[in-house]
Amino acid sequence: MEITEEESKNGENRLINLEEIMMNTQANMKKISVEMKQLIxxxxxxxxxxxxxxxxxxQTNLLA
Structure with missing residues (x-):
């Protein structure tokens, strides 16, 4: 089975998108961590x- 240039480019784009999603998730987790510390x-x-x-x-009850 031969992989075409288009399929290869498609796979590359998917990996790039996945990397962006993972980086966004990591950034969001860091924000959540900071907010959790503030909440604590x-x-x-x-x-x-x-x-x-x-x-x-x-003390007020003791005086009453």
Missing amino acids: NTSKKIEHILQIVTSIAD
Whole structure:
């Protein structure tokens, strides 16, 4: 079976497209990773605030 020049070019184009898709996927995964780290940090800050609010509420209940 002989591969024609057109089929060869077609295969090359598909590989180029696949490479672009993989590079875009990699870039998106890096963005997601950064956003996940930011979300974790924000969650920790919220948790700290909730602990403070709970502590104040507990102290207020002791005074009541």
